[in-house]
Amino acid sequence: LAHSLDHLAELPAETADGHRVHLLVNTGLMADVTRSLERGAEGVGLFRTEVPFLLRDRFPSEEEQREIYREQLEAFAPMPVTMRTLDVGGDKALAYFPIEETNPFLGWRGIRVTLDHPEIFLAQVRAMMKASQGLNNLRIMLPMISGLNELEAARKLIERAYRELLEEDYEIEMPPLGVMVEVPSAIYQIRELAERADFISVGSNDLTQYLLAVDRNNSRVANIYHALHPAVLRALQEIVSTAHAEGTRVGICGELAGEPGGALLLVAMGYDMLSMNATNLPRVKATLRAVRQADTKLLLQQVIQMDCAEEIEHTVGAFLHKIG
Ligand code: PEP
Numbered sequence: 471l472a473h474s475l476d477h478l479a480e481l482p483a484e485t486a487d488g489h490r491v492h493l494l495v496n497t498g499l500m501a502d503v504t505r506s507l508e509r510g511a512e513g514v515g516l517f518r519t520e521v522p523f524l525l526r527d528r529f530p531s532e533e534e535q536r537e538i539y540r541e542q543l544e545a546f547a548p549m550p551v552t553m554r555t556l557d558v559g560g561d562k563a564l565a566y567f568p569i570e571e572t573n574p575f576l577g578w579r580g581i582r583v584t585l586d587h588p589e590i591f592l593a594q595v596r597a598m599m600k601a602s603q604g605l606n607n608l609r610i611m612l613p614m615i616s617g618l619n620e621l622e623a624a625r626k627l628i629e630r631a632y633r634e635l636l637e638e639d640y641e642i643e644m645p646p647l648g649v650m651v652e653v654p655s656a657i658y659q660i661r662e663l664a665e666r667a668d669f670i671s672v673g674s675n676d677l678t679q680y681l682l683a684v685d686r687n688n689s690r691v692a693n694i695y696h697a698l699h700p701a702v703l704r705a706l707q708e709i710v711s712t713a714h715a716e717g718t719r720v721g722i723c724g725e726l727a728g729e730p731g732g733a734l735l736l737v738a739m740g741y742d743m744l745s746m747n748a749t750n751l752p753r754v755k756a757t758l759r760a761v762r763q764a765d766t767k768l769l770l771q772q773v774i775q776m777d778c779a780e781e782i783e784h785t786v787g788a789f790l791h792k793i794g
Pocket residue numbers: 516518557652672673674675676677723724725
């Protein structure tokens with residue numbers, strides 16, 4: 471596959487039997503953008519807005535944020551740019567906003583922080599929506615949602631910001647609002663979440679961490695962190711089929727989407743959008759173009775019955791080897 475990667479950017483991301491998938495990128499800096507466009511990305515599935523926050527020594531003002539967001543939205547327009555609201559806490563610490571906890575991954579992180587600090591949230595979503603004026607390719611996504619109340623509280627704030635901007639004479643549209651599924655409780659509320667959100671995006675890095683109770687950054691337990699664990703695969707399948715039954719589109723923006731073997735299984739399950747680091751995009755596209763979705767479904771049927779992650783990894787590896 472390697473020699474043909476350069477010519478791939480123009481070709482559609484579809485399987486040999488014509489199943490179309492959308493390949494998007496994860497970004498955090500403007501530096502990611504050119505590379506993403508060259509590689510044929512169909513938009514941004516995850517803009518990690520905390521990255522520009524991490525590079526500063528104080529919170530960026532609403533106007534500074536607007537400029538950062540405008541650059542991203544302009545670079546990809548008319549393709550969609552999915553901006554995740556600030557996801558700090560856990561492993562992502564802002565020096566100027568210290569959070570000291572003994573158990574940070576189960577603590578104050580993601581949407582929990584911004585709902586407790588509506589002024590931070592409002593400034594951010596105002597900046598995003600201002601930046602989208604005239605482009606209308608913004609999508610807003612909420613991290614670490616564990617229940618419906620958080621979605622509704624966030625939506626209220628976004629609607630308030632939107633109304634205020636209309637009063638200030640901005641000509642903008644209300645952006646689609648999506649929920650990240652990365653806390654296990656969201657799996658069991660997926661029907662209601664899919665009913666109320668405009669889209670769903672699975673954060674498989676955190677979802678794997680929380681399902682298996684394995685710290686994603688602890689090398690001592692790295693050998694038991696398996697994104698292809700049978701329990702994770704079953705959860706991933708449940709999420710997409712339940713959300714699709716509600717008519718809601720589902721993407722995934724964790725590292726699994728950027729691994730050829732993971733991408734095969736996700737396509738088998740019916741994921742509509744795979745969002746990944748731009749580096750991985752050509753390889754994933756080449757892999758998908760080389761297989762039939764029907765065959766990925768057979769592979770999925772086979773591995774979802776297996777008892778252990780190593781066996782699944784081995785079987786998926788062998789399948790990949792066969793297609794070259
Ligand atoms: C995830 O958890 O899978 C994800 C995409 O978000 P992050 O890696 O930024 O936590």
